Amino acid sequence: MSPAQESKPDRRPPYQHAADELRRDILKGRIKPGEQMPSIRELQDRFGVANMTARSALNVLRDEGLIYTIHGRGSFVADHDTTGQFGIDYTPPAWYLANAPKAPEKAKEPEAKPDDTEAAGATLTDLLTALRDEIRALSADNQDIRQEIAALKARVEADERS
Incomplete structure (x- = not known):
């Protein structure tokens, strides 16, 4: 997590902070596609949060399409290609896009007619x-x-x- 500015503290809920850290781990390849996510207990210990807070963090990642859950087995990182692009239903949240490192811009293709x-x-x-x-x-x-x-x-x- 990037440190919050002293003059403007980050007031997002703890589950968002946990989701941010896990998202970074996935996007940087620390947790690879197909690998199992840490258990709820491990997330509780890592982030110092309650059970439901850890579950909420996983729910955020599941809603974004970064992970999927198999009942009775756990949560796993969704498959993505070698460029780091996830499935077609992955939509990063706006606040993540605002803080994500910028990639070099490519030449734009002409817009297709609707x-x-x-x-x-x-x-x-x-x-x-x-x-x-x-x-x-x-x-x-x-x-x-x-x-x-x-x-x-x-x-x-x-x-x-x-």
Whole structure:
């Protein structure tokens, strides 16, 4: 976190400060795509906050598309490409953009004329987001089924021994 100016203290809630730190860790590659985020208990200890405050920080990152959560497993960093660009639904908050380091500007391309492509893009974005969520849910279901199969195999082996 960047230090607050003495004349103008930062009055954002603690969960925003925690979300800022975690966002920086993700964007700088300290926590890589696919890696599990620290547990709620670890976040409580790291930031000196309450359980719900740590959960709220993760909720902010989830809402931004930086992380996703699998029930019973934890939160994980969302996939992004090698340039650091996250999924199509990632929208950094305005206050983060205002304080983010500026990248060198590239030559601007001529603006496209508005037409039905914007509407089609929004529909495609919604479809891709829904597909991504479905794939994540199916992945979690797949893990659950694998665990059930392993438990059944262990039970069958135990029955055969007795």
